[in-house]
Amino acid sequence: MNNGTMQPKCMKCGRTLTYDEIGCHKKMINRGATEFFCLTCLAEHIHVTEDRLRERIEHFRKTGCLLFQ
Ligand SMILES: [Zn+2]
Incomplete structure (x- = not known):
């Protein structure tokens, strides 16, 4: 489990994650996730660019999804 007070990091490459990257992971993989991929590793994982x-992030943002800033 991640320590909630720490900045979350990508579970694969260890890069510090942005709010959008966490939101994207939740949308594409699992809404209840507690560990996340950065955009690069997520793209690789689900075989998209x-x-x-x-x-997708822009689309979610425009439709007012609260997972995105
Ligand atoms: Zn990564």
Whole structure:
């Protein structure tokens, strides 16, 4: 389990995650996740491009999803 006070990091490469990356992981993988992938590792994991994920994030943001800033 992650320590809730710490900045979450990618479970694969260890990069510090942004709010959007966490939101994207929740949307694409599991809403209740407690460990996350960064955009690069998530794209690899679900076999899409990072650009495609960024488009998805923009779409979610425009539709007012609270998982995105
Ligand atoms: Zn990563």
